[in-house]
Amino acid sequence: MIVIGIDPHKSTHTATAVDPVTNTDLGSLRIDATLAAGHAYYDTKIAEGKSPRAATRSLKRHLSDHVWRIMLTDEKRSHRQHEKESDRAA
Numbered sequence: 001m002i003v004i005g006i007d008p009h010k011s012t013h014t015a016t017a018v019d020p021v022t023n024t025d026l027g028s029l030r031i032d033a034t035l036a037a038g039h040a041y042y043d044t045k046i047a048e049g050k051s052p053r054a055a056t057r058s059l060k061r062h063l064s065d066h067v068w069r070i071m072l073t074d075e076k077r078s079h080r081q082h083e084k085e086s087d088r089a090a
Helices: 034-046 052-090
Strands: 003-010 012-019 022-033
Touching: 003 052, 012 052, 022 052, 034 052
Parallel strands: none
Antiparallel strands: 003 012, 012 022
């Protein structure tokens, strides 16, 4: 299991993936909070009638999903590269 924490601030949001067993930082990602996509997502949630706190929670969930997809993509890429190196060695 991997835990992804989001620390939202006005200027940046920091997402960190942690292994809860070893408490090892697996990677962090800093996202500019002023980027149009994140701000638009938050504004959309507010327009849907969510409170600012609920909109922030939704944004955090959205960001953690994004970080998870990046991690999976990197893992797949690493696995494919390892397979290619193994094939060359054989």
